[in-house]
Amino acid sequence: MAELDKLYRIALENAALVSSYRKRFAYEKLKELLSEKWPGKHPAILISGIRGVGKTTLMLQLFSDIKGAFYFSADSILVKTSTIYTIVEQAYRQGYNPIFIDEIHRYPRWVEELKNIYDDFNVQIIASGSSTAAIKKGSIILGRRALDFPLSLLTLREFFYLRENEKYTATIDDVMDKKSAIRWLAAHPKVERYYREYLSTGGFPMTGSERGAIFKLVKRMIYEDALSEFSLTENKVDVSERLLGFLSLSKPGEFSYTSFSSMSGYAKSTIYEVVSMLKELELLRSIEEKTPKSEAKGTIKLLFSHPNLRVAFAEQLMKEPELGALREEYFLFHMANLGYPISIPKKMKKTPDYIVKINDNPILFEIGSSSKTREQLGRKGVLLDDDGLIVLGFVQKTDQK
Numbered sequence: 069m070a071e072l073d074k075l076y077r078i079a080l081e082n083a084a085l086v087s088s089y090r091k092r093f094a095y096e097k098l099k100e101l102l103s104e105k106w107p108g109k110h111p112a113i114l115i116s117g118i119r120g121v122g123k124t125t126l127m128l129q130l131f132s133d134i135k136g137a138f139y140f141s142a143d144s145i146l147v148k149t150s151t152i153y154t155i156v157e158q159a160y161r162q163g164y165n166p167i168f169i170d171e172i173h174r175y176p177r178w179v180e181e182l183k184n185i186y187d188d189f190n191v192q193i194i195a196s197g198s199s200t201a202a203i204k205k206g207s208i209i210l211g212r213r214a215l216d217f218p219l220s221l222l223t224l225r226e227f228f229y230l231r232e233n234e235k236y237t238a239t240i241d242d243v244m245d246k247k248s249a250i251r252w253l254a255a256h257p258k259v260e261r262y263y264r265e266y267l268s269t270g271g272f273p274m275t276g277s278e279r280g281a282i283f284k285l286v287k288r289m290i291y292e293d294a295l296s297e298f299s300l301t302e303n304k305v306d307v308s309e310r311l312l313g314f315l316s317l318s319k320p321g322e323f324s325y326t327s328f329s330s331m332s333g334y335a336k337s338t339i340y341e342v343v344s345m346l347k348e349l350e351l352l353r354s355i356e357e358k359t360p361k362s363e364a365k366g367t368i369k370l371l372f373s374h375p376n377l378r379v380a381f382a383e384q385l386m387k388e389p390e391l392g393a394l395r396e397e398y399f400l401f402h403m404a405n406l407g408y409p410i411s412i413p414k415k416m417k418k419t420p421d422y423i424v425k426i427n428d429n430p431i432l433f434e435i436g437s438s439s440k441t442r443e444q445l446g447r448k449g450v451l452l453d454d455d456g457l458i459v460l461g462f463v464q465k466t467d468q469k
Contacts, residue, residue, distance in 0.1 A: 071146045072158050079139035083132040086125045090230050092273065094219055095129060101217070102134070102166060102192060111212065112182055115196035116203040117219035118350045118373075119285045119293075120272045123196040126219065127168045130194070138164035142175040142197075153181040156191065166192035172206075173197030179206045186213040199293040201348050220405055221271035221374050224461025228262050230273060238462040240406075240426060244450050249459045256462075263458050267394050271376045271401075282380035286312070289349050298345050307334050307342045312351070315370065316381035320393045320421075323354075323370035343370065351377060353400060355422065358411045369412055371397050395436040395457060396421065402460050 101113065115123050131139035138159045142152060152175055159167055172178045172195040185193060197203050207216045222230070229235050236256050242248045253260060262270070272282055290308050294300045300308075310332055325343075329336040346352040355369040372378045375394040382389035399422070403410055409425040413432070422433045432449040436457070450456070 071150060072155065072162065075140040075144065075146055075155070076138065078144070079128070079131060083128045083139070086128050087132065089125060089129070090233065091129055092122055092126060092219075092222075092230075093226055094217075095126060098126065098194075098217060099130060099134075101215075102130075102194070109186060109190055110192040111215040112186060112193040112195060112210065113215050113217050114203050114207045114210075115194065115217045115219055116200045116207070117196075118200055118221065119198050119289055120274060120282065121219050121221055122273045123198075123219055124170055125274065127170055127194060127196060131168050134166065136164055137166055137168065139168040139170070141170040142173075142178065143171040147175065151181060152178060153184055156185050156193070157189065160189050160191045166194055169193065169195040171197050173199045173202035179209050182206070183210060183213055186210075198288075199297060200350055201293060201297045204348075205297070221376075221401070222266075222273055223402060223405060224259075224263065224266050224270065224458065225464065227266050227270040227273075228259055228462075231262065232258065234258075236462050237464045238459045240463055243452070243456050243460045243463060244431070246451075246456065249455045252459050252462075253455060259462065260458060263454065263461075266461070267375045267398060268379045269376055271374045280380070280383070282376055283384050286351065286377065286380060289351065293349060294345060298348075300345070303334075304338065304342055304345075307332070307338055308346060310334075311339070311342060311346070312381050313385060315352075315372065316378050316389060317385065317387055318393070319390050320369065320371060320396045323368050353397075353404070355400065355410055355412050357414055358423070371400065373397070374401050392436055395454075398457060399433070399435050399452065399460065402463070406463060406465055 098113070098115075115126070117123055127139060131137045140147065140155060147155060152169065152172070156167055156169075172182075174197065175181075178195075182193065182195065185191065195203075204216065207214045225236065236259065238252050242252045269282065272285070290300070290305060294305075294308070298304075311328070314328070314332075325336050325339050328334075329339055332339075343352065343354070347354060350373050353371055353373045355371070371393065375389075375397040378389045378393060378397060400410060403422075403424055411423045412421070413423055421435045423430050424433055425431075434449065434451050436453060452460070
């Protein structure tokens with residue numbers, strides 16, 4: 069039991085370090101989930117999300133606020149001399165519940181032991197790890213025994229809240245009507261000054277002012293997470309870095325596997341594998357035509373999953389990222405976060421940037437520019453400049469407060 073006391077003390081000390089941090093919107097949602105009544109045993113809640121999104125902080129805040137909770141990190145030396153199963157059993161016998169397990173993917177047999185914990189004890193487990201790919205794979209294997217809880221990067225709305233402690237909310241109708249967007253901004257004058265900062269670093273809650281912090285996170289995702297989860301070879305590491313560097317300085321547009329293969333000298337099959345891996349790591353996002361064969365044809369837009377990632381790579385190359393690309397990645401991140409399906413029109417060079425299905429209605433969007441004519445956009449088209457993009461960042465998901 070001595071190890072249990074040591075782990076509990078370490079947890080209290082770590083929780084004290086984040087006690088002054090404002091809580092993310094996900095805090096209340098997860099707390100409500102923990103209090104829900106289930107017909108049988110509570111499934112283990114597996115928190116997935118890109119490195120730096122704040123999973124550890126969220127768990128420590130909940131551990132600190134929930135009476136009788138227990139927290140430990142699976143990469144602790146105290147765990148390596150025991151087992152997760154044994155520690156959970158001891159904590160459960162001592163009356164601790166729920167039990168938070170951080171960095172669980174670093175423990176080799178974590179999926180098997182979580183399965184046994186679920187079968188043997190009536191205890192609520194909340195687990196997470198810095199490898200989102202490992203957590204998602206584990207959730208699939210555990211099936212009914214686990215519930216995936218994705219934690220996304222900050223929206224502009226949440227970034228503003230963490231800075232100002234004020235919750236502002238817009239509607240999608242405010243976004244699509246220029247006059248409504250202007251009225252909304254006039255009623256909330258403080259929000260505009262956070263927009264450019266958000267594009268650079270605002271999606272990651274804990275990076276602070278440290279230069280290169282996001283780039284370091286990405287490097288760890290490639291050299292640690294990808295190496296362990298995807299059996300990454302040295303050649304594929306090179307392809308990953310070359311591709312991310314290339315994209316960070318590219319304008320948003322159609323990505324051709326054939327062209328990049330010819331330019332870089334890497335096999336097209338290797339590039340396909342690397343792109344698939346980087347999408348699983350939530351570093352890249354692909355948008356395709358509304359046809360199942362689009363990717364095979366090469367008709368695909370390949371962008372970073374969040375504008376902060378483009379900025380991080382461009383800074384390392386001592387270049388300025390393309391503003392149009394940052395706007396599009398911002399747009400895609402927020403629309404996807406709201407749950408709207410997105411595709412690209414056919415023959416995209418002479419058409420609007422994206423089709424977004426909003427309330428079953430396909431809406432054409434042109435981002436950051438009025439180069440397309442009203443005829444090209446059609447009656448349901450929207451020209452979305454920075455005003456509209458800022459307002460989009462404050463549209464609230466239906467499950468948020």
